[in-house]
Amino acid sequence: MGxxxxxxxxxxxxxxxxxxxxxxxxxxxxIAAADVIAFAGAYFWLAT
Structure with a gap:
């Protein structure tokens, strides 16, 4: 998580x-903000 x-x-x-x-x-x-949101969403989706 860290x-x-x-x-x-x-x-x-x-x-x-x-x-x-x-x-x-x-x-x-x-676009940069959208990339960050997409990456965070994908990471948390994979982590759960």
Missing amino acids: IALLVIAGLLLGGVISFARHRRWVATGV
């Missing part, structure tokens, strides 16, 4: 950095 939280935190940080790097591309942040 590893999953670290991975999710890393993906969130990556999304924030990506969004900050491409501020004019709002879609970048939206």
Whole structure:
């Protein structure tokens, strides 16, 4: 569980950095958030 939280935190940080790097591309942040949500959902689905 701890590893999953670290991975999710890393993906969130990556999304924030990506969004900050491409501020004019709002879609970048939206896609990054969707990737994090999808990954978290898949992980918890597999973990249960």
